[in-house]
Amino acid sequence: MPITQQQVLDALSHVEEPDLKKDLVTLNMVQDIAINDNDLSFSVILTTPACPLKGLIENACRNAISHFISPEVKVNINMTSRVTTQKNTGVPGVKNIIAVASGKGGVGKSTVAVNLALGLAAAGSKVGLIDADIYGPSIPIMFGLEGAKPNASQVEGKTRIEPVEKYGIKLLSIGFFTDPNQPVPWRGPMVSTAIKQLFNDADWGELDYLVVDLPPGTGDIHITVTQTFPVTGAVIVTTPQNVALADARKGIGMFMMNAINVPILGIIENMSYFTPAELPENKYYIFGQGGGQKLANQIDAPFLGEMPLVKSVAESGDAGQPLMMDEANPLRQVFLNIAGRVAQQVAIENAKAGALPRNS
């Protein structure tokens, strides 16, 4: 008996998307079914190319075909993706805005923002990065782009800024428009206007994720960004010390305020432990252990991962070669995992708001 399309759909309706808690057929994630005698092929449309559940879902599909139709069927699955979006982000073509924030300065927020953006891009997403840290923009240095000046043109009387492209992502920093040797005495309204221009006057094209590196703490820029643009969620970076965790909690409190109401995608703990290069198996928890995880538990948010304190991280940032660009660096995998978890949380937030693969 030849296999029918309906049999395939019935079999795959037993496969649940673990995060979205619905079956693949209901979610319209199964497409392009083609049957040729005993050969079956179809596509599964995931919610992000960085999906950490890709292998698990593929296996579950194979098992379902084998169990509900026949183990003899030769199955070819094309695992592809369409990043979901829940609302107009206010920036044409941009599907999701991810804010990266911290309570304290110097905890590695920019390092995380840069490598998160590159990690999402490495998995195949279209990614942009805004350095909104108006008081200490560090992204030009981390990308080796000091002194870079983005092209700007006038289109129908409006300024159009071309984001700079490097390492496969598009980026803009407030630092491209200021003199790095001069302090910039910004007033509140000037800050607000400058930040909005990075979003509104730039030609971002089509982006799956626009990562925004916010300044540390809570202030004008946070309010401008969260109230002007519907941010999909915030990633909070902290170190394990109690002082850092206390400040991170304040930052989280701001995102949770009614007037702001930005979902927390999760906590990333940086500088979790120190590992000397000559003793890679040893972990020294010099700032205390488990603080980031505890904070995540307290606010009922996911713990997205921990990053050790490693000399190569600081060196790569200073050299303008982010660690994600060094294929040999073992921390690269740590960031790919973190990027996968962040993308997963974005998809979950989008699904909560009713945005599923079929309608994004």
Ligand SMILES: Nc1ncnc2c1ncn2[C@@H]1O[C@H](COP(=O)(O)OP(=O)(O)OP(=O)(O)O)[C@@H](O)[C@H]1O
């Ligand atoms: N895991 C790490 N191991 C070693 N050095 C790190 C690590 N994370 C960050 N650093 C270094 O610490 C310094 C501060 O990091 P970064 O600029 O990312 O912090 P920040 O929180 O964005 O600071 P700011 O207060 O400027 O916003 C940088 O020199 C960076 O290279």
